[in-house]
Amino acid sequence: xxxxxxxxxxxxxxxxxxxxxxxxxxxxxxxxxxxxxxxxxxxxxxxxxxxxxxxxxxxxxxxxxxxxxxxxxxxxxxxxxxxxxxxxxxxxxxxxxxxxxxxxxxxxxxxxxxxxxxxxxxxxxxxxxxxxxxxxxxxxxxxxxxxxxxxxxxxxxxxxxxxxxxxxxxxxxxxxxxxxxxxxxxxxxxxxxxxx
Amino acid sequence: xxxxxxxxxxxxxxxxxxxxxxxxxxxxxxxxxxxxxxxxxxxxxxxxxxxxxxxxxxxxxxxxxxxxxxxxxxxxxxxxxxxxxxxxxxxxxxxxxxxxxxxxxxxxxxxxxxxxxxxxxxxxxxxxxxxxxxxxxxxxxxxxxxxxxxxxxxxxxxxxxxxxxxxxxxxxxxxxxxxxxxxxxxxxxxxxxxxxxxxxxxxxxxxxxxxxxxxxxxxxxx
Numbered sequence: 001x002x003x004x005x006x007x008x009x010x011x012x013x014x015x016x017x018x019x020x021x022x023x024x025x026x027x028x029x030x031x032x033x034x035x036x037x038x039x040x041x042x043x044x045x046x047x048x049x050x051x052x053x054x055x056x057x058x059x060x061x062x063x064x065x066x067x068x069x070x071x072x073x074x075x076x077x078x079x080x081x082x083x084x085x086x087x088x089x090x091x092x093x094x095x096x097x098x099x100x101x102x103x104x105x106x107x108x109x110x111x112x113x114x115x116x117x118x119x120x121x122x123x124x125x126x127x128x129x130x131x132x133x134x135x136x137x138x139x140x141x142x143x144x145x146x147x148x149x150x151x152x153x154x155x156x157x158x159x160x161x162x163x164x165x166x167x168x169x170x171x172x173x174x175x176x177x178x179x180x181x182x183x184x185x186x187x188x189x190x191x192x193x194x195x196x
Numbered sequence: 197x198x199x200x201x202x203x204x205x206x207x208x209x210x211x212x213x214x215x216x217x218x219x220x221x222x223x224x225x226x227x228x229x230x231x232x233x234x235x236x237x238x239x240x241x242x243x244x245x246x247x248x249x250x251x252x253x254x255x256x257x258x259x260x261x262x263x264x265x266x267x268x269x270x271x272x273x274x275x276x277x278x279x280x281x282x283x284x285x286x287x288x289x290x291x292x293x294x295x296x297x298x299x300x301x302x303x304x305x306x307x308x309x310x311x312x313x314x315x316x317x318x319x320x321x322x323x324x325x326x327x328x329x330x331x332x333x334x335x336x337x338x339x340x341x342x343x344x345x346x347x348x349x350x351x352x353x354x355x356x357x358x359x360x361x362x363x364x365x366x367x368x369x370x371x372x373x374x375x376x377x378x379x380x381x382x383x384x385x386x387x388x389x390x391x392x393x394x395x396x397x398x399x400x401x402x403x404x405x406x407x408x409x410x411x412x413x414x415x416x417x418x
Binding site: 035036038040043044047048051052053055056057059067068069070071072073075076077079080081082083101102105106140141155159160162165180181183184187188190191194 | 203205206207212234237238240241242244245246248249250251252253255257258260261262264265266270382385386388389390391392
């Protein structure tokens with residue numbers, strides 16, 4: 001199951017998360033209980049602990065232009081559903097799963113709005129031929145952002161967030177084999193951007 | 197360069213191969229420099245992905261969230277079930293409000309919904325930024341009836357339009373209908389999404405505007 005690994009400071013530098021998941025879970029437990037009783041300040045603390053992961057994932061799954069609205073939507077939905085959180089998993093796990101569901105719902109509308117009929121094959125081809133077109137100048141994360149949505153979501157969920165193929169297959173409504181083959185395809189593309 | 201083993205390298209890197217296949221691939225790697233290089237690159241991709249961090253949003257989003265949730269205590273345990281018709285009626289209400297209210301609201305009185313819009317002009321129940329809305333309650337009729345009325349009026353006058361005009365209108369209507377159907381499909385999986393409801397409402401509004409414009413054109417030509 002997915003879990004956070006590192007955080008990025010305001011200055012943008014990548015840091016290993018110093019607070020353990022157990023610590024965050026302990027903080028969450030009391031704040032989530034208070035928030036469920038209507039304590040907005042407690043919910044703000046929950047928001048501040050989790051917003052970086054949710055927003056970063058939204059950027060990767062939906063694009064930067066959708067990320068702010070999606071993040072707000074996730075936390076408003078979380079607030080509305082706090083009573084459904086039974087503590088059977090860590091709150092962060094529950095929240096992230098909720099976030100992924102919200103983002104997967106939004107991606108359909110985003111795709112409609114952006115006339116999803118962007119030629120995925122052409123997109124993959126343009127990324128795959130980066131060696132022949134070094135002037136493309138994409139770095140690793142920019143290359144992720146350029147991936148077709150379906151491939152990008154599989155990569156984000158598996159390689160960045162640590163979900164397993166069976167979980168991803170369930171979330172995206174695809175076969176496990178599709179998740180595996182698409183992931184391999186993405187990795188074969190992204191290896192061209194390792195040096196950037 | 198690729199060979200028959202290349203497509204299995206991600207599974208190898210992830211430790212997902214069965215022992216027999218794993219051993220066979222290891223034996224192959226011992227003799228194939230190309231596959232070893234690809235394996236190394238795939239491992240670096242995975243390591244790079246795992247090292248990607250999380251970044252705070254550039255702007256603090258809490259204000260919008262707080263506005264949305266203040267005064268709206270978390271719901272108690274039972275999950276709300278929103279029926280499709282209820283969604284449609286809510287969306288239709290938003291359509292009418294966004295459109296500022298039109299005569300078609302009088303066309304049907306069978307499914308009247310009263311909606312009270314929050315007084316804050318910049319945020320909705322989700323905190324998602326939307327155009328300013330009038331801060332009054334408003335009675336509206338159903339979108340379906342309004343669209344049907346306009347479609348009938350449009351059909352009655354379509355012979356007055358040039359073929360190319362008809363083609364443009366019909367293509368746009370098909371695109372809008374597709375967007376409505378896809379959004380409604382997304383709402384069936386995520387019925388509580390205010391974002392989807394708003395998008396559905398906005399798309400319905402687009403259809404009504406287009407139909408109204410088409411009817412105006414046919415009326416002017418008749």
